[in-house]
Amino acid sequence: MKRNTIVLSITLLLLAVLAWAGWANWEYRKQAAEKRAAMAAKAELIRSSSSDSPDAMLTSSPLIGKHAPNFTLEDLTGKKFSLASYKGKALMINFWATWCGPCKIETPWLVELRNQYASQGFEILGISAEDDDLAPGDKAGWARDKAAIAAFVRQEHMPYPVLINGDSISDTYGGLEAMPTSFFVDRSGKVVAVQLGITSKDDMAAKIKKALAE
């Protein structure tokens, strides 16, 4: 009887230790998994965040060194614009969205830079890519989008072509996972730089100069 009690006590003690160890292990793994999850999200969020330079936000794109994929898109009035018709000009293809705060911040810089470098053969193509999963038949949704884009263009006094339905060419430009995303194209049509997110006016000017260089 006494021996049974001792065996039972030891078994219960062992069970308690194991339960505690299991719980502690579970907690540890849970916390580790959460840390990894947070790190993974952050890694995807801020690219090249280990660098403090303005180029930290520059993404390495498979398009760099290649010809910018051609497209034909309409502006708000229905006028068609083709990338091919800008051959010989240095371009900044700036994808933006009405819901994008940083796009609003950088637009006045774009206007100034466009006016500063236009005489050297530089142009900007602003392309709205709302990516709001509108169905093709959702007339009210498209009308709402167009009205928001028109209001943005009026408010920001954008003097360069602003094209719509950029989502239709998103895949050819790498998926456009964040806004703003800009591609700097030289006079031969090759992409010389890509910028994801906002950096600074000076950084943009440097990329424009790179696009203008022969």
Added chain:
Amino acid sequence: MRIGKQMSGFALLGVILIVLTATAQSPLADSSKRSVLRGAPVEYLFPEQVTLPVGKPSPVTLHFRVAPGYHINSHRPKEESLIPTVFSVPGNAGVRLESAAYPDGTDFVLPLDPGTTLSVYTGEFKIQTRLIAPRGNQLVQASLRYQACDKSACYPPRTITVPIDVIGN
């Protein structure tokens, strides 16, 4: 006989050990399926299951987490062009959403635009809902629509599924 009892005790111990080991590994396996690991900035935390009185509006607090480095617009962003965070329950879910009370947003200023204050959610936030449950068990696939940004870029509006097992009794 005594030896037999001791053996069955050890067998029980072994089974418990296996169960504990399996349980200890489950959070890792679960988290690998979570949207945050795939880069989604907002994650639904809990509750996974609620028991509510049938036909009576009942409070259910939903917990969400915005991943570090991100912010999402609050339910009432300060500019019309910004997309608000909205919780919804599909009309055919069986469970009805009577109301949803959202937390106030936190003021947030982008370093590059000190003149503009945004109203955002960061970290963990809660939405206080009132749900009306029918009798029985309903797996509700509710939704949270949001639009996230970080300090330099914004990400397209997205809708995540908020799965809640609602038991009405």
